[in-house]
Amino acid sequence: MATLLPSTRSVLVRAPHFSVCRSCHARLFTSTARPQEEAKAETKAETKAETKAETTKKERGIFGRVIDIATTKAMAPLQRIQAKKTVEQRTAAEKAFIADRKAAEEHAPADEYTPAKTWHDLEWVGSKEYIWQNTAPRKQLRRFAPRQAKPLNTINTHIRAALIDVLAHASASSSTNPGVLTSACLGSADELYHQAIIVPSPNDTLSLHFPEPRPAKTLFKSLSISDIPESILAEPPSLNKTAWRDTPLPLPLRFALAARIFQRSGRRIPDAQLHQLSTPALMYTHLTTKKPERLSQKVKADRFLQLPNVAVAMKAPTKADMDRSVGLWKETRKELEKRGLPEKWRPMTMNEMRKNVAKREDGQITHKQVPWMVKEAVEEEEEDWEDDNMDYEQIKQVEGARA
Numbered sequence: 261m262a263t264l265l266p267s268t269r270s271v272l273v274r275a276p277h278f279s280v281c282r283s284c285h286a287r288l289f290t291s292t293a294r295p296q297e298e299a300k301a302e303t304k305a306e307t308k309a310e311t312k313a314e315t316t317k318k319e320r321g322i323f324g325r326v327i328d329i330a331t332t333k334a335m336a337p338l339q340r341i342q343a344k345k346t347v348e349q350r351t352a353a354e355k356a357f358i359a360d361r362k363a364a365e366e367h368a369p370a371d372e373y374t375p376a377k378t379w380h381d382l383e384w385v386g387s388k389e390y391i392w393q394n395t396a397p398r399k400q401l402r403r404f405a406p407r408q409a410k411p412l413n414t415i416n417t418h419i420r421a422a423l424i425d426v427l428a429h430a431s432a433s434s435s436t437n438p439g440v441l442t443s444a445c446l447g448s449a450d451e452l453y454h455q456a457i458i459v460p461s462p463n464d465t466l467s468l469h470f471p472e473p474r475p476a477k478t479l480f481k482s483l484s485i486s487d488i489p490e491s492i493l494a495e496p497p498s499l500n501k502t503a504w505r506d507t508p509l510p511l512p513l514r515f516a517l518a519a520r521i522f523q524r525s526g527r528r529i530p531d532a533q534l535h536q537l538s539t540p541a542l543m544y545t546h547l548t549t550k551k552p553e554r555l556s557q558k559v560k561a562d563r564f565l566q567l568p569n570v571a572v573a574m575k576a577p578t579k580a581d582m583d584r585s586v587g588l589w590k591e592t593r594k595e596l597e598k599r600g601l602p603e604k605w606r607p608m609t610m611n612e613m614r615k616n617v618a619k620r621e622d623g624q625i626t627h628k629q630v631p632w633m634v635k636e637a638v639e640e641e642e643e644d645w646e647d648d649n650m651d652y653e654q655i656k657q658v659e660g661a662r663a
Contacts, residue, residue, distance in 0.1 A: 409526035415547050419540055421453045422520035423504070425483060426513055427468040431492060432485045452479045458504040466504050468492050505541040514538070521547075 376382045384390050410418060456479070457469045470476035470492055480488050509517065514537070518529040527547050529537065537543045559565060559572050573581075583589040600615070 405522055406526040410524075412548050415525060415527065416544060418525040419517075419521060419544055419547075420458070422517055422524050423458060423466070423540060424453055424456045424468060424479075425520050426516045427458065427466060428480060428483055428485060428492075429516070430513065431468060432480070432488070452482075460503050460507045466507055466509070505544070506539050508538040509540070511535075517543070 374381075452475045455470060455472070455475045457471070459467050459469055461467045470479075473488075476488055476492055511534070514534045515531070517540070518531075518534060521543070522528045525547075529543060529546060533546065537546055554574075564570060565572060580589060580592075583592055600612075
């Protein structure tokens, strides 16, 4: 007589000589039925494996393989165990692969290139490890210009310091690239710039001088300049100390000076205006001159603004602006939507005309809401271009009749 054993996944029909599993239709040849305690233990193990499979939905490896454990519910117990072992082995292989690759990168020289022989040796791109290893820390990076512009009362100091940097680079650079900024360092002390002297030279250019060699060496070292010209340490001529402000600069020095001023103060000089701003004094005037006030700003400061029922608008108010101020625009917009009209006026396209005519024929909108010329325009277009195979002479006749 057959015996039915309790099971959550399948029902095993036990017979004295063999049993049949209804889930996989496999014959399990047995001589006698197993004890009931062993069957309960098997059922408990299956339930535990199913619960764990439901909690772990997917295991995705770094090589793109996907193992969906939720789909293994219909598998036999041996197949589920084998799938779990495969996931564990694959995860271990991936960890070993990461460790081997890091060890190889540490021991390999930085300037040596080794071609990949297998696809495992190729460079990984897109992983978190790749991003952290190949991206410089944010603290080591520095902005070219400050986030906020410096106050206007310090512009004169920034222009003088920027001019000293530019002249230092121009004196140390080669004759082929005069005035080129080879480095950008803002860490120099302010007293070094105070000791520097800017003197106009006889050939209508500016030259840099230091009374002592020590501050000159410190400043040039901070600017990453190795050699100091002898002319900088020579005694400067006795000229006016402020004459450098009105000395015209060549165009390469102007561009370099504008870039260094923007780097120090955060205030930009457009390249198109550098042709007119030939001296440092003109650059100072350009940076410190305030923009002219608009008419609305002048009226706001006037006493008429204090009068009742007086408002100042930045632009000419329209009918829609006046409706918005008194709260009538919502009703106007609803009426425009009912009539199929846009909020802002614009020429109506043929597609919009066809839609409005279709709405009128369906009874969604009345004839008053759609102009009569809309329907006539649509009918004329459909009548004229009814035949798509018209030749050039017929099209010319139609256009002549329309004109």
